[in-house]
Amino acid sequence: MGAQRYIAKGVEVWCLEDGANTFGDAVFPDLDDATRAARLAAAGLxxxxxxxxxxxxxxxxxAVDLVDAGCGTRFGPKGGLLPARMKALGVGPGDIRNLIFTxxxxxxxGGAVRDGAPVFPNAQVYVHPADIAAFNGPNEAGAxxxxxxxxxxTEIADGDELPGGLRVWGLPGHAPGHCGLWIGEDFALxxxxxxxxxxxxxxxxxxPVYDRDPEMARASRRAALERLADSGAVWSGSHGIGPRFLRVTRDGAGYRTTPA
Ligand SMILES: [Zn+2]
Structure with missing residues (x-):
């Protein structure tokens, strides 16, 4: 499951697992124990x-682009596998043309900088300015x-067209400048x-406690899932496990996925 591939509009999209973790109960404080247990059991977890x-x-x-750069050394053994995953595909750090941050x-x-130096020496960086402003504190990787x-x-905003037929999808809330990406009309990250x-x-x-503005994050999450359900687009999420390329359909008050 370390590397999975989907081809979207001629672009080979590799989902590379940089690492893994299990969220403790405190990450979703609004969830009671019984509901948590039932949902995990329903998912076989x-x-x-x-x-x-x-x-x-x-x-x-x-041309080869990266969307995000993984944890680097920030999460110890829970992350940092990206360089090895890239090497397995025959891609070195110097081969990255554009590095786009969600x-x-x-x-x-965390995986984009080592000892203050860029890990990807030839990459152009694309990022929303709201995140540069938000994550500038001491010891923050973003800083x-x-x-x-x-x-x-290059600063990006919702709707911007990036090289290679990518289009920025503004999904603020989890972070102030949080973005997804579309490739054509049928595939989204x-x-x-x-x-x-x-x-x-x-x-x-x-x-989760990681959503900086919960109300805005909810609105973006619902809008994104509605659009994905309506369009039937294939999509992938940065924290997905199992099959990484999915379609989503409505299911009662929520949604469920099927592998693409
Ligand atoms: Zn995040």
């Missing part, structure tokens, strides 16, 4: 398992991005709109 997914996009012209949480950008990639950062599919798909209003 004993804990709120999660993955740290990075996406490698190989374009028809040979947002600047450490499990998405290292502007310095390490100085002079090659949704970033962190969901942290535990098992716990949140039955109730899209359920937020």
């Amino acid at each position: 004993t804990g709120a398992d999660t993955a740290f997914n990075v996406y490698l996009l190989r374009h028809p012209d040979g 947002h600047l949480h450490a499990d998405h950008c 290292e991005i502007p310095g390490a990639y100085a002079g090659r950062i 949704v970033g962190d709109i969901l942290h535990s599919f098992a716990l949140q798909l039955p109730d899209p209003d359920l937020c």
